[in-house]
Amino acid sequence: MTDLLSQRGDMDANETQPNIAPGGKRDRLIGAAKTLFYQRGVEQTSLADIAGAADIALGNVYYHFRTKDALVEAVIAAHGKDILDSLAHLNAESDPRARLRAYVRGGLKHQTQLARYGCPYGTLCAELDKSGGSAAQSASTLFNLYLEWLERQFRELARPDAAELALETLAAVQGAYVITQATHSPQHLERQVARLDRWLAELEGGAA
Amino acid sequence: MTDLLSQRGDMDANETQPNIAPGGKRDRLIGAAKTLFYQRGVEQTSLADIAGAADIALGNVYYHFRTKDALVEAVIAAHGKDILDSLAHLNAESDPRARLRAYVRGGLKHQTQLARYGCPYGTLCAELDKSGGSAAQSASTLFNLYLEWLERQFRELARPDAAELALETLAAVQGAYVITQATHSPQHLERQVARLDRWLAELEGGAA
DNA sequence: GTCTATACGCCGATAGAC
């Protein structure tokens, strides 16, 4: 999980400088794959679909990624970067309680997508886990990014049970996403988010 | 959702009495499919896998189910029956609070499986939802069975917010399952279940 | 009803021209 974000896939094989420009193509492939994997699932998305969405010839995909699995890993790494970016954004909030409340309310921004396709990370983890490949382990690290951040916030609230609260919070959010997708009801998400926001607002714990 | 459990698949086409014996073969196919769909996912499970696990020739599968989708629907119906059975079992508890607590503790019986493959119904719903087929709608009815039962229990506890509490409970349980699978940690499930059990024990509400 | 054999299409991956 340490070098999850520093790795650039599997390009730098043995050449000193394979290509200076990181190339829009590689990023376009990852972006298209990220979207399609999320909407249709990994197994239901063919490399031809991804290449088409990224306007790249099918055979050329293999220049950037040796196998489909390598592309999956790159998408996971891109998700990790997205998560770190959003957490950095949350850190701009004034105090830990405000950060936590902004975190749970953040799901409302993707209400429609969540109701259709569920949580991008949760559903990806669940699918890869059943496939049994090595990518499952990489995907589970995405949750750890959230857990560590959550635990830090609760510690700053001087809560001795910070680790417990972090798990409880993540579980509550994930549960809300699951029933939101299953029922296709964005209203359910609003209700659960409002409840969690209230819970955090009333949670005991002084600022550090 | 009404006739989810009464349908027997798509056998009774136009024959008066196609076959008296419901046949162990059909049930064996459904049982094998239920297990494999759960462990590997629907898309990753081929009909050859299922036929092999059920000791039935591949071509013969199509005598019992016109398409793979029909088999998926039959598995969903079987899940519905399992759920109703387990709920009927819970109804043997003396009072609604005891029934609710027995429900959340029930997950501990499948701790190992949950840590490996997640919730059988939740992961199935999530996968089918992305595939876009008609089976997704059928799968979502499984959650409704739980929601209706949960709401009934909270109503018997004289809670005016019974529907809200039902959603909250189901979301909490599903969230616990998601992080249990993602972290492969049965201990996390124990922790969350214990917390929910305590919450239910201390929840205000008199017996009806 | 149950089986074997096979049609047909799609997908991951490769070869090789440019």
Add this chain to the structure above:
DNA sequence: GTCTATCGGCGTATAGAC
């Protein structure tokens, strides 16, 4: 680096003997 063409394998579904 990028493209076209294609191989090999697998999966759903069907045909037809028994």
